[in-house]
Amino acid sequence: MSDVKPRIRLDKKTAQKGDVIEVKTLVSHVMESGQRRDSAGNVIPRKIINKFTVDLNGKPLFSADIEPAVSANPYMQFRFKAQESGTLTFTWIDDDGTKITAQEKITVS
Amino acid sequence: MRRSLELSRRRALTLGAGALAATMIGGAPAHAKNDSDELIKKFAGGKEPVKGKVKLDLPEIAENGNTVPMNVSVESPMTEQSHVTDLMIVADANPRGGVVTFRFSPLSGVAEANTRIRLAETQNVIALAKMNDGSVFMDTKLVKVTIGGCGG
Amino acid sequence: MTTRREFLQIAAAAAAIMPGGWSRSFAQQRLAQDDLLAFEPLGNVTLVHVTDIHGQLRPVFFREPSANLGVGESRAKPPHVTGKAFLDLYRIAPGSPAAYALTPEDFPALAKAYGRMGGLDRIATVVKAIRAERGDRVVLLDGGDTWQNSYTSLVSKGQDMVEAMKLLKPDAMVGHWEFTLGAERVKEIVEKLGFPFLGQNVRDNEWNEPAFEPMAMLERGSVRIAVIGQAFPYTPIANPRWMMPNWSFGIREEEVQANVDKARKDGAGLVVLLSHNGFDVDRKLASRLRGIDVILTAHTHDALPEAVRVGKTLLVASGSHGKFVSRLDLDVRDGEVRDYRYKLIPIFSDAIVSDAEMAAKINEIREPHGAMLAEEVGRTETLLYRRGNFNGTLDGVICDALLSERDAEIALSPGFRWGNSLLPGQAITREDVYNATAMTYPAAYRMTMTGARLKEILEDVADNLFNPDPYYQQGGDMVRVGGLAYTIEVGKPMGSRISQLRVLRTGQPLEAEKEYVVSGWASVNENTEGPPIWDVVFAHLAKEKVVAPREAEHVRVVGA
Incomplete structure (x- = not known):
């Protein structure tokens, strides 16, 4: 586990069934592309967040397979239709296998 | 357009990798095709991508090639019967074509995503949406990466 | 003031009747506040x-542009109609107040009149x-x-x-x-x-x-x-x-x-x-x-x-x-x-x-600075203006100042659309220089650039001006150049409009790999170093005393 603290914003945490909830996430990460050399001419090794997943009560809701062309401090925003109350689990996976996770609860009535 | 590569390199230095004097690997010639065509072909799985349903929002001119805001949405009821499964973004003149692939399910309810991407120079960005029936739709947008200044 | 007003009335009397909102005042053969404001x-x-x-x-x-080219859908449509064509389009009489206000035609004489x-x-x-x-x-x-x-x-x-x-x-x-x-x-x-x-x-x-x-x-x-x-x-x-x-x-x-x-x-x-x-x-x-x-x-x-x-x-x-x-x-x-x-x-x-x-x-607002701003720092024998798609005489003076004061081979001045005009024979005051240069990133840099880089800059700005899709345009004018001649083909695609680059000092073609000493101002890069551009212009005028820039001949426009 990493001690990087991701930041998450939901435009609402309580919703009527069928409402659209907007989710914004930010995580600090250099997203080193592996396509650059340092001053000594050595390739700077690739180190990126290569996957971002969001589950609702363990079921996949949204995910992204990420390449080096995504900017540093990756920002991910998406929307979903509220169907059930529960826990959103956010996971960022680093090239080195590190996982960053966070959770948010939503109430749908 | 070597200039744009130099520019993005300089920006990468100031914004990203601190004091490292970094350079792009490969030195590909201007507008050399990267692997975007292959990626598109593989993604489409033999289907011909049809223009429509996908809406790719990017600025016409990038403020900063290192972080270009992108919104992409697909028209779809997002039901079990009819929904978007995968939404792939490629850029045709970056060192490599792949940018990001979003995955959706009927649980998503809405097929829309927003992120920030790197564009090394002026190029086309292509969004391809795969539906659960295997059909593929697309949208493209030319984004200009400029030196800036001299305006107003 | 009476004399001026009488003159205006005579001049307006000579003007033809025009359609639209302007006709009322001028048709009445006077140029007075009530008529300028008259509106049903x-x-x-x-x-x-x-x-x-x-x-x-x-x-x-402020002289309106003589060159304001439109491309794509905007070609030859207002506002990309200038000079005589503008007068014809809006049926404005040459020499009339409207002609003075809206076109560069006969500008110095009309400016003195109106x-x-x-x-x-x-x-x-x-x-x-x-x-x-x-x-x-x-x-x-x-x-x-x-x-x-x-x-x-x-x-x-x-x-x-x-x-x-x-x-x-x-x-x-x-x-x-x-x-x-x-x-x-x-x-x-x-x-x-x-x-x-x-x-x-x-x-x-x-x-x-x-x-x-x-x-x-x-x-x-x-x-x-x-x-x-x-x-x-x-x-x-x-x-x-x-x-x-x-x-x-x-x-x-x-x-x-x-x-x-x-x-x-x-x-x-x-x-x-x-x-x-x-x-x-x-x-x-x-x-x-x-x-x-x-x-x-x-x-x-x-x-x-x-x-x-x-x-x-x-x-x-x-x-x-x-x-x-x-x-x-x-x-x-x-x-x-x-x-x-x-x-x-x-x-x-x-x-x-x-x-x-x-x-x-x-x-x-002006009182604390009035005396300083009114100080004469030079004089111009020719009309100084900036607005227009390509090099204007005002930026000609600024480019000359950069070349001489910063000891450069080539000068670049941004294609801003703001900046007043000065009439032939007019004294140049400190305020006139500030009105052409006052901004928050004024450093006049001096650096080397390759010929290839210079061409890229010109191409880049040209596309910001002449991309056929307006959403890809930025709305400034072409970057002004001193010490360098070039040809621009407006209708060519991105990256291929600029050709025949020639260094004026030597008469030689610009070489892609060669480094040139370039001075310019208004760089968008942080921590750009150099004296503020107004000080460069003041120093230049202190030596020259009188300037007389001519219409730029080193920029050749094709397909206008």
Whole structure:
């Protein structure tokens, strides 16, 4: 586990069934592309967040397979239709296998 | 357009990798095709991508090639019967074509995503949406990466 | 003053009768305030628009462009009609006040005859007169580029313009050069402004949320009016991004439409886009969006005596530097514009009286600097002007100053559209130099560039001006060059317009791999080093005493 603290914003945490909830996430990460050399001419090794997943009560809701062309401090925003109350689990996976996770609860009535 | 590569390199230095004097690997010639065509072909799985349903929002001119805001949405009821499964973004003149692939399910309810991407120079960005029936739709947008200044 | 006025009457008497709002005053063979303001009122809303004043509190000479090429859909359409063709299109008599105000034709002679234009005190008189006549039907909107590009606006960080404009009581404004005061200063001013600083297209680039109010909802003559504000979309590209690092701009066409739809849903009977997009961008926008009644255009400094209609949308172009005030009367019923009447009111400073309240404010602002600003630093034997797609004589002087004072082979000067004109024989004052250069990133750099890099810069700027799709244009003019000749083929694609580059000092072709010493100013890069450009020009003028730049012959334009 990493001690990087991701930041998450939901435009609402309580919703009527069928409402659209907007989710914004930010995580600090250099997203080193592996396509650059340092001053000594050595390739700077690739180190990126290569996957971002969001589950609702363990079921996949949204995910992204990420390449080096995504900017540093990756920002991910998406929307979903509220169907059930529960826990959103956010996971960022680093090239080195590190996982960053966070959770948010939503109430749908 | 070597200039744009130099520019993005300089920006990468100031914004990203601190004091490292970094350079792009490969030195590909201007507008050399990267692997975007292959990626598109593989993604489409033999289907011909049809223009429509996908809406790719990017600025016409990038403020900063290192972080270009992108919104992409697909028209779809997002039901079990009819929904978007995968939404792939490629850029045709970056060192490599792949940018990001979003995955959706009927649980998503809405097929829309927003992120920030790197564009090394002026190029086309292509969004391809795969539906659960295997059909593929697309949208493209030319984004200009400029030196800036001299305006107003 | 009487002599001047008599002369104006004679000159106007000689002018032919013209159609549209200008005919009334000139047909009456006089050029007096009442006639300039004469307007048969119509309907229940009056929009008053001023824009691109660029810090000019006092009347100016400003020559409209002789070269203002349109490409793609905009080719040969207003505002891309200049000079004689402009006179013909709007049936304006050569030598008339309108010809002087709107075209470069015979400019030095007509400028001497008709005098300076603009002045915020004269604008105040006009605004007050319209308010007196139309009462609560009036909406006054400022299209931006107001707070910068004079000495007093530079040293007061825009405070002079903020205080002066406050007296006009605008209902809303938008921005572009305002942002070059830096984000913190902009926020500080906006908090205390007393009216909305709109920008539907500005977002914070961390959370992608609106940085400014997108629109203002006003009530006039029982009509709900939505004013949607659009900042210059390419501010962080044309100007230094480091000055506003947390804001992202862009045209954001979809969001404009969403705001229009929201305004209509909220009961707006009239939807106005107060825009700093530039005319061609607005023309394209109008053709693609639904529900905008009026676009008050700005940025590209176009002055058109008639509104341009695109579908159901009216586009108004109100000029720059305080030369004009636009008045648009609208008959709005059941959420629709049934009829309109428009006049581009020319602010002839010798014909329109000064408003005492504003004049006092201007004097208060200028008093501490007056003597310094009035100091003569040189004289010009030829007309100095900036506006136009390619090199103008004013920037010719600036490029010469860079070449000699910074010991450079090649000089680059930005293609700004602001900057006043000076007449042949006129003394150049410190203020004149500041009016051509005053801005917050003035360092005159000196560096080496390869020939290839120089060509790339010229290509890049050329595409920002001549890309056939207006959404890919930035609205400035071509970067000015000194010490370097080139040919530009306007109609060629991106990256292949510039050819035949030649170094003037040696007469040799520019070599791609060779390094050249280049001096320029207004770099968008942070920590650019060099003396401020005005000091470079002062030093140059101190040596030269008299300048006499000729029309640039080193820029050859093909396919115009």
